[in-house]
Each structure stands twice: as structure tokens, then as C-alpha cells.
Amino acid sequence: MTIRVIICDELPVIADGLRTLLDAVPDIDVIGTTDNGMEAIVLTRTARPDVVVTDLNLRTISGLEMIRRLGKEDTPPNIVVFTASDADKTVSDVLHAGVSCLLGKDASPQELTTAIQAAAAGQTMLAPNIAQRLVTWFRERPEPQESVPCPEVTELTKREREVTRMVAQGMSTEEVASELVIGEATVRTHLYRVRTKLGVRDRAELVSLAYRSGLIHSAEHPFGDEDSEARLVLRAG
Template sequence: MSIRVVLADDQPLVRSGLRVIMADHPDLNVVGEAASGAEAVRLARELSPDVLVMDIRMPGMDGIEATRLITATCDTTRVLVLTTFDEDDHVYGALRAGASGFVVKDMAVDDILAAIRVVAAGDALIAPGVARRLIAEFVNRPAPATERSPRPVTGITEREREVLTLVGRGRSNTEIADELFISVATAKSHVARLFTKLGARDRVQLVIAAYEMGLATAPR
């Protein structure tokens, strides 16, 4: 079954380029295009795509607000933010709004397509080779002034705290298991409990939680 994708970008050339590229991949099906945040929200509600590839800077409603509305009202749609990373200071805001990850426009096409597949599968951009460089820059960026005080680490066990710290560093379940001398199945169970306890949709939101609790450091 193909992954249903909506492309949201105010530049027609970007949308058409992505559409043409995805046409060569049978597992990716572009079902709609939006030129603004408001249009992206409308299409998400009407079409219920699996993944909405969202630009941040768009006229009217920007990608951050659109992401917040989509993730709040469209349970089956995951947002993958598309941005010019070196120029955009709003990645943190987009992830806080509920995005499942982000890619940069100058990344290799195969990496962008892989990111769409990862997000559609219910994971997030924490996988080695795609996310570590981005997460490293993300956790090293200062949080907004109103969010700089770490939130208390409550409601999780000491082991879950250790797991959350490693998730915040971009570790995979296998790497977490190796570092903590536990099985991969046990690592997965701890991550699953963290999803529930912290109300996280995916691993990117766990990274945000670790960052806000003062546990996250740049991936090593």
C-alpha cells in the first residue's frame, strides 16, 4: 500500500520537483498540494494523508501554526517539516508543535524520501545517517526564553530516565540496549512506556521532552 503524501510549500517549483521525483517511487503517492499553511490544514482534514511535508515559511498561516492545528485534529497525519536549516530558527517551534521530524531542502533526494517513509511508519528522524546531525544542532540551539528552565523529571523511573537521556542523544533501541546492558526488547518496552507516560507521539517528541528536562545532549 502506498504512502499518501500532501506537499505544502509556497514555491510551485519545490512542489512540482518533489511530485516528479515521487512519481518514480510506487510506494509514494502525492494526493494534494498546498501553497499556504491554511490550505495545508484544509487538505490534511479533507484527505487524511499519511505524511504532510510542510515548509515553515509560507504566507499567512506559517508552517508552525499549521503543524500545530494538524497534529491537534488529524490523528492519522504526521508532519515532516521541510526547511532551509541554516537560515531557519523555527525548527524547535515546529517540533514543539507536533512535527514528527524535519528535513532540509539541500539534503540528498534519497534522504528526503527515506524520511517520508520513516515518518509514515510511525517513527521519527532519530535514525542514524539521517537525524543525528540535525538532532545535534537542534539540542544545541537555545530554547525560547520562556522555555529555558528545565521542567521537572517526574512520573518516570530511574531506568526510564536513563533511556530517555539516550533517546535524547539520538540513540537507537539497539544502541540503548548495548549501553545499558539490557535486551533490545527491554529497551523497546522502556521507550513504549515513555511514549505513554510523556504523551509523546514519536521519538522526536521524546527528544524534546529530554531537552526540556535538561537531559538531552548532542549525539556523540
């Protein structure tokens, strides 16, 4: 099966070079090139490529914005990002936007070809240095702990659970009160009742028990268990 590809790069010399390179690959057909993010969206809608190879620097709109918009299409194309930036924020933004493959501009012709083939097959491929950083990050994360049974959790009311969840996310009494449009005294009362029902002494213990019991899941907070609890201890002090 021939893989239909569109190439997007702000520099024509790079786009033309990629086209020459990929035209030599038997199962890849470059059907268009552009340096313009908006034009890339229109071209994708009309030509229906299997894969879009793009840099993040484009005219009119960025490559990242283009990717996000294409992701909302009824049949979004698979994306290979081919960029000089491998900063953590770039990697995070690109992966969260739904990109299939991410390569640096130091990638070899074979790596780019393999990435396009992988993207067309719905697979993922990352530049070796990015993959290594993600593996290192994963290994440094604490292993998920099994939930500790806590029957007392079932005694909490819906509002008490809500307050507990917000406190676990590091919000202060004032912030919780503002968010729920209630008085600070009411928030303190809810927290007192929660601590009494769960048998904990302070907010730090409350958050720890909430996570360990499964009342609050670490996935609900982008910083994870340890950071959430640490910030809460500072606020409670």
C-alpha cells in the first residue's frame, strides 16, 4: 500500500529536500508540500493524506496549532513531527496533541522513513534521546500503591468528598470557599468532620489517607501524589 504524505516546513529548502528523499522510497508518495499552517489544514482536508510530516515552525499558525486543529477532524491524519526542538515542553505539547511520531532534525533518512511507515500503521516512534528521557522519567516515578481499605470513607457526604478532593489538590481554605461559593467557616467545618470520621489529625494526614484509600486518585492531579501532599503540608503549617 502506498503511503500518501504531505510535508510542512517553513523553509522550502528543507521541504524540497524531504520530498526528494521520500520520493525515492517505493511505498511513499509525497502529494504536496507547504510552509503555511492554514494551507496545510486545507490541503489535508482535500487531499486526505495518510501522514503529515511537519515542523512546528510554520507561517500563519504554528505546527502545534495545526496539529491540534487537525486532531478535531472527523478523520484526522497521522502526524510525524520533524523538529529541531526537543525541549520538555515541546515534547509534552506534541504528545498531548496526539502526535504519532516525534523526531529531531538530526534523524537519519531511514529513521524518517520508518517513522512515516509507523505512523501510517497507527504506531508510535520517538527519537532515541526523547524515548530515553521518557523511560528515565517513568523509572523515577514512585510505583503505584494498592488502595488501603478504609470503610470510614463511605461515611463522607458528597460535599465532604468534594472538599477533600479540592484540599488534596493543594487548594487553601480560602480557595475552596471561593470555588464552592461558601464561607470559609463552612469549609473548616467540613474538614473537621472529615478528619473526625477518618480519624486523622491534620490536613497532611487527610490527603495521605485520601490517596491511599483510593478516595483521590493520583491521576486526578497533574503533579502526582508526592508533590500534592508536600504542597499541602506547607499550606497547613
